[in-house]
Amino acid sequence: MTLSMSQPAVADLVESFSGADPDRLGEEYLRLAGLLLDGGTATELASPAVPLLVELLRTAPADRKAHPAVLLGLLAGAEDPAGDGELATAVGREVDLYLDLWIGSANGQPLSLALAYLLSHFPEHRDRILAVAGDRGLDVYDLSKLDRALARLDLDDPVIGRVFPSPAVWALMDEAERDFDNSWIKAMPTEQIILNWDKDTSTVRGNLGAAAHWAALNGAPTPVEVGTVPPRDELPPPPDGGTELFAPHAAALRCPRCASGLDLTAAEVRCPACAAVYPVANGILNLTEDAERNAGDFLYKLAEVPSMGHFYEAYARPNFLRLAGSNWGTAISPADEDAYITEHVRPVDGPVLDLACGAGRWTQTLTEAVGADRVIALDMYPPMLTATRRRLPELPAVMAGARRLPFGDATLGAVMCWNALQAFPDDAPEAIKEIGRCLRPGGTFTFLTFHSSADPVYRHLTACHYFPGHQSGMELFELDDIKAWLAAAGLTIRHEHGPGTFVLITAERPA
Structure with missing residues (x-):
């Protein structure tokens, strides 16, 4: 050659x-x-x-x-x-x-x-x-x-x-x-x-x-700290919960089809404007647009792989932070994450949304910071919502996506999205725009995600990782893109932190 x-x-x-x-x-x-x-x-x-x-x-x-x-x-x-x-x-x-x-x-x-x-x-x-x-x-x-x-x-x-x-x-x-x-x-x-x-x-x-x-x-990575998954027969049953769990937040909820207010007075949640019906089971409200058509599938999905959420928190998450955050030396620990949430989530009046809540570990930190009576957990995946409800049975949980949040304009006091934006990279700009729409003036958006490494070898190796169901390898963000999306959503950055390839940001919708 x-x-x-x-x-x-x-x-x-x-x-x-x-x-x-x-x-x-x-x-x-x-x-x-x-x-x-x-x-x-x-x-x-x-x-x-x-x-x-x-x-x-x-x-x-x-x-x-x-x-x-x-x-x-x-x-x-x-x-x-x-x-x-x-x-x-x-x-x-x-x-x-x-x-x-x-x-x-x-x-x-x-x-x-x-x-x-x-x-x-x-x-x-x-x-x-x-x-x-x-x-x-x-x-x-x-x-x-x-x-x-x-x-x-x-x-x-x-x-x-x-x-x-x-x-x-x-x-x-x-x-x-x-x-x-x-x-x-x-x-x-x-x-x-x-x-x-x-x-x-x-x-x-x-x-x-x-x-x-x-x-x-x-040098040698530090050992990863993983948790344990409780034996399946020791998992508590999914806690009961109907529309009463959502009543305190009724003023914020909206129909995902027509954006009208919802009626929570019956056993099912209904939209008076378009007659859509949204099922509730085990304290989880299905506010996906096809919820009515797939009501039976919703109940089936709530029962699948009951320990999946626990597995995710115990094993997948700490290892994922090592990979996506270049966190092989534990520059960010779970205690650091807890401290950031506690210090920086600053809600005004209105519900506090945990967007893409996962299995609820960080939802629990959020409830301790702002009070369980204010928090709504939201995720697209029933096993995660079931795990969150098992951990925090007092919380209402919503099944919905991030591209079109089922909340009214300026109805939420704060939003947190912890270690999740990178799981739906194509939808991230629209999700951030939706967060800006839903936040009340003065409300904060606090999140943890990851940016692409400046090291091209490490960037290539992280791109070799495939999320289940994704057609391409993992795409981490460019920090400038994240900041542009925040600005386009009308949000102002109030705090920024990021060792390795971590991005921890708190932005605010100006009063």
Whole structure:
């Protein structure tokens, strides 16, 4: 391959990294990565770089081996411009070296994480790799990620959508939940199963790579603090609750079809203007536009996978903050989140909305800050609403989307949206516009989300993560876009905070 004379020779780039002073090592590593990769695609420098990176991995001091291991993993998984797979083949020729180095590395340290990510790209060596992983006593969660990354799809018994934060966590599902899971997987056409399998593989490899890349630059990640999921037979039953729960907030609620006020005096919620009927069950009011047509489906969804919300809070959420927030060093802790909510949510008169409330952990912090009598929980997903109602049975919960909030103009005293905007990136501008419409003058909008990393390697690895049901990889925001959406909604930023790739903002609708 002939290299452009305007580009530095790849050997010089590798030498610049290997000889860099410690305080410039990260900078040279990122410079080298930027010249070998353009997003997820290898550049013309990638192929001649492979033997040089392998040699560097073989001979470099211990504190400089993680970097070339990550780069080799990125190249092994990169889209090959030639389309012939020669790049991955070249990286894969040295699996014996990678295994020998892995055997001698300490679990949880940068080199071990980097080699696990690199080895995750070679399913043809699955048995050898997993044998070494077992011998070294790899953490059960990390072992299950590697196992899944190296697995081949079995169309007779496909397991889909169960890789984050690790496949080992999903093994905690009971038989009924597993049967429910299999029911929707078996309904998929073969093409969709294959597509989702590939997305899951991308997700698990991206997670391994993000941890390894961060560690190469910053040192070993701190252990993640996860919670526990209570046994299914110890979960309290869904609490009762009808229209009486919503009566204190009736003046704020609106029909999602015609935006008229609602009648909450009967067992069901009705719109006098357009005659729409909205069901209430277990203290959850379905205010989706198709609620009347899908009333039976609503009741079914309330009963599905009863522990899903608890699972999300205990396992998925803390690991997601590490990935999306670059929070591998715990720059933001749950206590920090609690403190931010308590200090910055400042409601005026009117209900306080927890938009996309999830399983209610942060809804509870909100109720402690402003009083449970003021809070309405809203989410699109029945298992999350059920978990929130179990945690906070005194709260009314609304099933609705963020694009068109079922509240009147200037009716809400404050809105919180905690760790959720990134889950519906296409709808975020419209959701923020809706929040501006619904807030009373002086009311605050307090939220936590994430912006894209300035580091192109980390940005690529987070984009490898797929939310269930999403067609493209995770899209994090540009901070300037968020600020533009707030301004367009008539909101003024009052406070901003953001270590890593976190965005914590409180904005206000001016009085």
